[in-house]
Amino acid sequence: MRRAAVVMIVGFVALVGWACRQGAVQAAKASPVERGKYLVTAMGCNDCHTPWKLGMKGPEPDMTRMLSGHPEGVQVGAAPSLAPPWGMAGSLTNTAWAGPWGVSFSANLTSDPETGIGAWDEAMFIAAMRSGQHLGGGRPILPPMPWPFTGKLTDEDLKAVFAYLKSVPPIRNKVPEPLQPSAPPSH
Ligand code: HEC
Numbered sequence: 001m002r003r004a005a006v007v008m009i010v011g012f013v014a015l016v017g018w019a020c021r022q023g024a025v026q027a028a029k030a031s032p033v034e035r036g037k038y039l040v041t042a043m044g045c046n047d048c049h050t051p052w053k054l055g056m057k058g059p060e061p062d063m064t065r066m067l068s069g070h071p072e073g074v075q076v077g078a079a080p081s082l083a084p085p086w087g088m089a090g091s092l093t094n095t096a097w098a099g100p101w102g103v104s105f106s107a108n109l110t111s112d113p114e115t116g117i118g119a120w121d122e123a124m125f126i127a128a129m130r131s132g133q134h135l136g137g138g139r140p141i142l143p144p145m146p147w148p149f150t151g152k153l154t155d156e157d158l159k160a161v162f163a164y165l166k167s168v169p170p171i172r173n174k175v176p177e178p179l180q181p182s183a184p185p186s187h
C-alpha cells in the first residue's frame with residue numbers, strides 16, 4: 001500500500017518535471033520577434049504608445065495606428081494648471097502628458113526610419129531603456145515612460161522587444177519635442 005503511494009508520488013513528480021521541460025521547450029522555440037511581441041503586449045507599451053480613440057465600449061488604443069506615438073495632428077496647448085494634490089494630466093489620446101517636467105509625448109516606436117525607430121540600432125535601444133537617456137545618450141527620458149522598470153528586462157528580452165518593434169509596420173508620424181515646464185507665476 002505504502003509502496004503504491006510512493007510509486008504514485010514519484011510518478012507525479014516525474015510528470016510535473018516533464019510538463020515544466022515542455023513549457024521551457026515551447027518558450028525556447030518562440031522566435032525573438034514572437035517573444036518581443038509577447039513582451040510588448042503584456043508590458044502595456046500600447047497603452048501609452050498607441051493613440052486612443054473612442055470605441056464602442058469607451059476609450060481604447062487605435063490599433064490601426066499601433067505604436068505610432070502621439071499623433072502629429074493633435075495640437076497640445078499649455079499644460080492645465082491643477083490644484084494639489086492633482087499634479088498630472090493626460091490627453092484623450094493617452095499620448096501627451098503634463099506634469100512638473102513640462103509636457104511629454106509618447107514616442108513613435110514603429111519601424112519608420114525618420115519618425116520612428118527604424119534607424120536605431122539594438123545597442124542604442126538597450127542603452128536608452130537602461131540609462132533613461134534619449135537615444136541612449138541624450139537628454140533624460142521624461143515621465144511617464146517607465147524606463148526604470150522596463151529597463152530591468154534581460155539583454156535577451158530587450159533584444160527581442162527591439163526585434164519586434166523593427167518588424168512593426170512603419171507609420172510616418174512626427175511626434176513633437178517635449179515642452180519645458182512653464183515659468184512659475186510672478187507675484
Ligand atoms: C505610461 C506610459 C508609457 C508606457 C507604459 C511605455 N512608454 Fe515608452 N515612452 C512614454 C513617453 C511619454 C515617452 C517620451 C518620453 C520623452 O520624450 O522623454 C516614451 C519614450 C519611449 C522611447 C524613446 C526613448 C528615447 O530615446 O527617447 C522608447 C524606445 C520607448 N518609450 C519604449 C517603450 C517600450 C518598449 C514600452 C513597453 C515595454 C514602453 N515604452 C512603455 C510613455 C510610455
